[in-house]
Amino acid sequence: MSIRDVLDGKLTEKEVEIKGWLVNKRSSGGVQFLIIRDGTGTIQVTVHKDEVAQKAFQDTDRLTQESSIIVKGIAKEDKRAPDGYEVRVKGLRLVHLAEQEYPIGKKEHGVDFLLGYRQLWVRSPRQVAILKVRAEVIKACRDFLDENGFTLTDSPILTPAAVEGVATLFEVPYFGDKAFLAQSGQLYVEATIAAFGKVYCFGPTFRAEKSKTPRHLTEFWMVEPEMAFFTFEDNLKFQEDMVTYIVKKTLEKRSKELAVLKRNVKPLKKAEPPFDRISYTEAIQMLQKGRYKIEWGEDLGTPHERFISLKFEKPVFVHRYPAKAKAFYMQPDPENPEVALCADLMAPEGYGEIIGGSERIHDLKLLEQRIEEFGLPKKAYEWYLDLRRYGSVPHSGFGLGIERILMWICKLKHIRETIPFSRTMKRIYP
């Protein structure tokens, strides 16, 4: 029996039992108003002095914020209640009397304070709403892939070598040797496509980047689909469909939570295929016209991404970056080998990159050459090169950052709210 059921009017005039936590308490002497939360919703319950035992009324008066209680009473429809329904209490049982001075107050708090009390902050309505949306976004990702013939093949978290730079890897001792926390599962899903065709991995990834920004975590979750026989073009179309599905499902199932977040859903509804596309070269021209000092060959920075992102109403692909600025495994464009067959998907409203993807090099010789050009240790990549020795096929894939897309969907100012316990350069507690 949940608060949600009472708020939906299913139990009106029936006897109900609510198990939950005290959010707030008001009183007007003879009537006490308790606001109770149970994870499905929040409701007001009223305790009338002349309707309960004297002890029950006194106990109610002693209740502290966040005390856990079980109340029995009659569900009522009442215009005076905050959500139109309330429970008129007949009996109340105290499960645990919370200590005085619950740290999270009714008024505003600073970010540092709240993060230090994240274990309690997650109970707040706004945080509950965000984490509900998070769960929905993750479910949507997995449902979409599972329904489209993908097989989940999880990649290891402890890895022997870097995909990209070693500088951004967390090093861990490994039986007298060194291991690193994975910063991508991509290389491993490239292996499993030859077994399953279409695969994905989903899990936490770790980057020891010293980036102190509202868009970076050192531990974040990424879904990485990889598809055999997919061209660059197939890849982009698939990304469009997937992002559209995620946004639609979230709008459908989490409208209440988005309302709690005061998210204007109009921009989200515009996310329908086809998404806009511009080449990196066009992006540079746009930026130069916008009076940004940037030359062809330089990577796009945060202000650049924001500028482009604000120019479009739906997500926009920026494709064909200079090969030199991108990862070693990206397939060069046959029409212009200076650029790679890669694309980043920028979320609108100034949010910027939420996906990075590319067609991968499938030719052994070319891949060996690139590993050498990038100064990477060939030995470490022998297993990866095997994939080009035995039944190599053109293939493509991408990585979707869960927290990044969530930031956009919820329109958050900072990524640290998108995950239950954020890990940033400056904070690893609690």
Added chain:
RNA sequence: GCCGCCGUAGCUCAGCUAGGUAGAGCGGCUGGCUGUUAACCAGUCGGUCGUAGGUUCGAGUCCUACCGGCGGCGCCA
């Protein structure tokens, strides 16, 4: 890592410009109110002013260093 800003009660902040011995709101506690909506009303508890040094008769206030945090940037999902 670089640039900028900020550390005063449990929390959010005022006090600093022009140095004179610490204040509000919220929360807690006590009391009042039989329909409250971050309820309200009265009272009350609560602070080595981030740390260390310096200037001064006197430092929350001025100076120096350090520590912690926030915002922006770089790197990236």
